[in-house]
Amino acid sequence: MRVLVLCTHNSARSQMAExxxxxxxxxxxxDLEVHSAGTEKAFVKEEAKRVMAEVGLDLSGHRxxxxWEVPDPWNFGLVLTVCDQAQEACPAYPAQTIRRHVAFPDPTGKPxxxxxxVRDALGRMARFLVARLKEGEIPSDEELRRAAGL
Structure with a gap:
């Protein structure tokens, strides 16, 4: 299955989720092909790189x-939005897909x-989602929120 994670700037939450x-x-x-994108382009924040490195996940190669920069952008089985602004923009996504939304708090400007x-909540949600996909099921938004601890 191809999974797309959308956020506003593709600079933190969507990168960590990917x-x-x-x-x-x-x-x-x-077997998942995972991509992330933003409704606007920015840069991957250093704080995201740092906290992911703490758990052994390297974002240094991420951008x-x-x-429009994602391969085959209209062919995703699941589109997951991780911020409210991306969720609001997502209805413009014209492809047939399953959509899920979990709003994670924006850590920008915080300690x-x-x-x-946020990293740990995304990790819990991602593990739950992958485990359910392995069972052939796609959890609801509410199940994903609970798994994240939100």
């Missing part, structure tokens, strides 16, 4: 991109502990 989803897919033996909390 890394977690790939990690858990490898760990659980699930911020828009949907590293806030970044770690």
């Amino acid at each position: 890394a977690w989803l790939r990690h858990h897919a490898r760990e659980l033996g699930v 911020s991109k828009t949907l 590293l502990e806030a970044w770690r909390e």
Whole structure:
């Protein structure tokens, strides 16, 4: 399955979610192709790189991109929005897909502990999602929120 994670700037939450989803897919033996994009392009924030490195996930090769820069952008089985602004922009996504939305708090401008909390919540949600996909199921928004601890 192809999974797209959308956020506003593709600079933090969507980048961390992409890394977690790939990690858990490898760990659980699930064939996922995961990409992330933003409704606007920015840069991957240093705080995101730092807190992900703390758990052994490297974002140094990641770059911020828009949907137009993702391979085959209209062919995703699941589109996951991780911020409210991207959710509002998402109805413009014309392809047939399953959409899920979980709004994670924006840690920008906050201490590293806030970044770690968002990182860990994204990790819990990603592991739950991959485990359910392995079972052939796609959880609801509410199940994903609960798994994240939100």
